[in-house]
Amino acid sequence: MSASFNDQLVAVLPRLRRFARGLTGSAVEADDLVQAACERALARTHQFQAGTRFDSWMFRIVQTVWIDQLRARDSRRTENEDAALNVGSDESVRRVEARLALHEVQAAMNTLPAEQRVALLLVTVEGLSYKEAADVAEVPVGTIMSRLARARLALLVKLESGDALRGSSDDARTE
């Protein structure tokens, strides 16, 4: 294993945490998931093909570990992490509203089927192309395309039925 492997792994940790947070909906579970994925990656360094995208390889491992965990137990969401909003008295009302809107988005994300959530996180949040996301999820590009569309439309309906989308996109940009 080369030293650069570790460097790449450390460098991609913030994005792995973000991806895992989106999958699990929980900060604690997400970090446990990332740790388990790191351990699995380090045990399988020989499977990484030089010249391919390291982040995609790690996203695939995170997703695989997550699916294994889901299969091994009922997916349980232990917390809604209202505390994570960390609303302080010195924050402007505008900022608090923006945070609440973002919290609403996360809650809506958590209601999506697992495969749609994966597609949405990989493409919309992580910025992978459809082809790259399809490689990570190990499904055809067309499947990613349809899962993504279903997820985006479902989210649009959920968000428009709440307040998150109405007039809050400007706030979101400030986050």
Add this chain to the structure above:
Amino acid sequence: MQGPSDETLIAYLDGELAGAERLAVAQALAEDDALRARAQRLNDSTRLIRAAYDAVLREPVPERLIAAARAKESDALIRRVVAQLGRWRDMMGERAWWIGAPAAASLAGIVLGAGLGYFVASQQGVTLAAQQAALNGNLTAANWLDNIAGYHKLFINAGPDDRQLMDVPADGNTDALRKAGQLPSDFHLPDLKPWGLAFQGARFLVVEGQPATQLFYTTDNQALGPLTVVVASSSKPDLAPTFDRRGDLNLLYWRHHGHEYALVGTADIGYLWNISNDIAWQLDAI
């Protein structure tokens, strides 16, 4: 003229269309106000979705994850894996020793992640914070608890197949457990059947650079839940039973004559206290 499907519109907004297909959608958007409004709403939702998770990128990455990512193969690890395979060969005979290879490989992954990982992280100067933590005894103790809580979760999250990869299976003999795990010479497996806890097997770990043995027990009693007992070498002075907590896990740990003991589970502290007394009495570790 029929407008593009939602799938096609979203693919266009994601920059996934090219050529004539892209031009067709662009043309439709130019001519159809309703379609343009729908595209705008989708774009707005995209910004919200990204913003909802961007804060994670600005959070400090927990040390345990940096340590896990910094872990790497070392001579010590290789020796440990080879030794592990040797133990399997001794325990299972020449013909079947290779069955232990997956367990050793699995062990390697875990050792890399939490044991050597923390040490290597502190040695390589990943961050100033990591080095300071390594020098701080309290934080190191906290990390020990973080690790054993993490190992407990790995056990809980493991499927039945993974649990079959125990270093010592449920029917393994105590001698092998004692020798391989560097346990106290008078160690014998705590019998927790009176508590309804059935022994499921053991794994050998390295936690904070010290060998440790993790004993797994499960029960049908949901109020008690699965329990991990950790026995590790320690150079620290004796310590009275002390409670701590990691997430939804309760931990009760104590040190006695060069060994550290810990109970990890979701059981309430009353249960843990009584079970720890039982274990300490059985192991003469009180």
